[in-house]
Amino acid sequence: MKIVQTDSLHEASQVVAGMILERILAHPDTVLGLATGKTMEPVYEALVKEARETQVSFSQCRFFMLDEYLGINPNHPSSFRTYIKERVLRPLGIEDHQCTFPPADSENIEAAALGYEEKIKSLGGIDLQLLGVGRNGHIGFNEPGSLKHSRTRVVELTQSTIEANRSEFPGEEMPKSALSMGIGTILEAKNLLMLATGEAKAPVIKHILNHHEDEDCPATFLKDHPHFTLVLDPEAASKINLKI
DSSP states (O other), rough: OEEEOOOOHHHHHHHHHHHHHHHHOOOOOOOEEEEOOEEEHHHHHHHHHHHHHHHOTTTOOEEEESSEEEESTTTSSTTTTHHHIIIITTTTTTTTTGGGGTTTOOSSSSHHHOOOOOOOOHTSSSSSEEEEOOOOOOBBBBBOOOOOTTEEEEEEHHHHHHHHGGGGGGOOOOOOOEEOOOOOHTTTEEEEEEOSSSGGGHHHHHHHHHSOOOOTTGGGGGOOTTTTTEEEEETTTTOOOOOO
16 A cells, blocks of 8 residues: 655645556556546546646547446436546547446346446456545445445445535435445456545544454455555645654
8 A cells, every 4th residue: 555645635636647647658548447526626627637738648548437326317417427528538538438337327237237347357457446535434335334345236325425415416306326336346456546635534544544444444445455555635644644
């Protein structure tokens, strides 16, 4: 596990964007796992800006999304498909066929989830998986209690996750379930890159560093991965001390 402590939110976002671009420059056919949420917004802004300035091509890349809400139209303004299209795919000129989304609108969700896993395997697996972390330690939508070897499946969202995301659904009821890559699926990625920012994430970061394989905090499972990098801004790192 590698920990990168930065001096600001801006620097943390720039570092993560830089790591993504460095990977793509070295391996133009990278298979990249994308995450969503407020934490990732400045990362994608930095990624788009730097990619345009340096004319990095994403034409050979393939992309997979971590999760998607159940019960909403894929084109809903608060769907993760819409989020990633608006912030990454369209600004970078990435074609629709390059990105695979969790089939949350499928009539046979179990079969579709298996097909999603097979699609990842058919491309040789995910080379770099981008991750955020929830205040309760969830990764993707793998809530507390998720198993280390879990696969892509339907998950029920905890009340804390619902409250944290309710503002994305003004005037309507927020979905209470989602289709998410499993922890086992995530751990099969060759490289994991997690970003945590803000004071609200400080307690969970402290917990991750002080605990191992805790089902009540699924992010602790990532510590077993041989290539796991955690990037922190000062607020997220405020409850830890790595100085010797």
